[in-house]
């Protein structure tokens with residue numbers, strides 16, 4: 001992806017809650033059109049960071065720019081262009097979905113006619129048109145979450161910030177929700193996503209930042225993180241006939257390959273820095289074996305995360 | 318590593334952006350809520366009941382005292398009913414508290430606060446909008462009740478109200494809204510302070526009970542401590558009575574009661590302690606013109622408004638400092 005301008009930029013952003021450092025000298029850049037995942041265990045400062053980006057919490061130190069404005073000085077301009085779905089997003093239970101969104105439209109100063117249009121559009125976009133005139137009281141968790149998306153769409157934001165958006169959703173609703181995020185990305189929105197549900201972050205994010213005790217410990221694509229934390233970025237799985245063992249040495253000799261493990265008589269596991277499937281295939285054939293299967297896997301964010309925090313914990317003790 | 322210290326920055330944009338959107342939504346909520354419907358029914362029934370009995374009492378004496386009949390609708394009591402203004406003294410605080418005790422904490426509890434504040438508005442607009450919506454709602458309710466009373470009056474008494482009576486009723490309306498404003502600001506403050514609406518409601522009612530039931534006694538005993546009567550001189554008696562009145566006036570209910578007296582009984586010439594020589598030259602029983610009565614209640618009315626503003630400012634400061642996350 002070509003690097004465009006940063007729509008979110010923080011410099012040494014710090015938040016201290018009576019002695020407790022919640023966010024520690026954070027330097028974050030999120031570029032136009034990307035999906036960025038804020039990742040980290042509970043209490044690592046994700047929500048605090050988001051609140052400072054929106055000017056909803058005063059930073060203790062450092063500077064912030066969102067869509068080109070400082071949210072402390074120009075909160076209204078920032079909030080006019082940035083949509084925020086808080087964790088456990090809430091609506092007025094006694095009002096209908098439509099009424100709730102109309103209120104949002106009015107708070108954004110959108111004229112009535114235009115508001116009608118946008119509300120209907122947004123509800124249709126998230127598939128809630130049918131229930132538009134039902135009180136939100138009757139909505140399920142998943143419906144509320146989608147209503148949250150409709151709610152931020154009302155203001156036609158450039159940036160959407162979501163805090164734990166898939167928490168409490170069943171796998172099917174979560175998958176649908178991730179699809180919504182992908183569609184938003186296609187429409188050119190910049191998305192900042194805070195979560196600790198790793199495989200979901202991995203599924204939608206271009207880049208992730210790993211938070212640890214208020215600091216951004218790591219940052220990059222999942223591939224880059226894999227290389228940094230696990231020392232590898234690809235796992236190639238090779239299944240051959242009749243026997244795999246004699247391939248171990250030749251494969252070890254290939255460029256970018258770091259290690260080869262024998263899983264069973266016919267299956268090998270090749271750790272490498274690149275996708276080396278073509279080289280592996282050639283080598284297999286050259287050594288007179290028949291190739292049955294050739295797969296590549298990225299290390300999962302789960303592996304990276306677990307490995308990172310285990311090492312971090314060992315480092316402390 | 319040193320961290321650049323963030324300086325306090327001046328924020329830009331009007332604090333009232335979005336105010337009217339908040340006011341409109343909150344008023345719609347108030348006017349359609351079951352809670353308010355119950356209270357509206359209660360005050361309407363009270364008005365009808367007291368005005369009926371007052372009207373029949375008035376008719377029997379109307380030929381003797383034909384003046385200010387419509388004002389008497391508010392004040393005349395016929396056993397076993399108290400008068401309408403007796404009811405107002407506690408119905409108004411009740412309605413005011415009901416309007417505001419869950420204003421802010423319900424936003425936290427429904428998790429709507431962060432979402433609303435992430436719209437391009439300041440917190441100022443949200444709090445102010447809720448407060449104004451409460452005041453307007455009270456105005457609507459009382460204006461409707463006043464109309465009901467005057468309507469019943471025309472039917473029952475068979476005469477139209479005079480301009481003077483209408484004027485006095487309008488001033489009373491304003492005073493009533495601000496008397497409610499004080500208690501609404503109290504409830505709003507507690508709704509910011511306490512996360513549980515029930516706690517906020519109870520705290521507001523407790524404060525109201527304190528002022529209605531206990532404050533009078535406290536004022537009396539404090540006055541006798543501050544200005545004790547040693548020998549029984551008239552000056553001593555007077556000093557103590559003055560202190561007592563001053564202390565009593567700390568209670569909004571006392572101020573409102575005095576306003577009621579001055580507005581609804583035009584013959585009342587003073588709200589402070591009157592010594593016989595001060596009445597020299599005054600024609601007793603002669604009603605004051607409206608402008609004079611308004612002068613009389615002016616300190617009281619500004620007192621109520623000031624109390625409302627101070628309490629609202631407290632709620633505002635507290636709310637500005639609060640974290641948005643629930």
Ligand SMILES: Nc1ncnc2c1ncn2[C@@H]1O[C@H](COP(=O)(O)OP(=O)(O)OP(=O)(O)O)[C@@H](O)[C@H]1O
Pocket residue numbers: 017018020021022040041042043044045046047048049196640
């Ligand atoms: N209002 C507050 N007062 C004091 N400390 C706070 C306050 N809000 C947050 N904190 C502290 O700041 C730290 C960071 O909290 P934050 O909510 O940003 O973490 P998070 O990464 O969003 O966690 P989670 O995954 O649980 O949502 C925590 O240690 C928390 O206890």
Ligand SMILES: [Mg+2]
Pocket residue numbers: 046047048087163
């Ligand atoms: Mg959080």
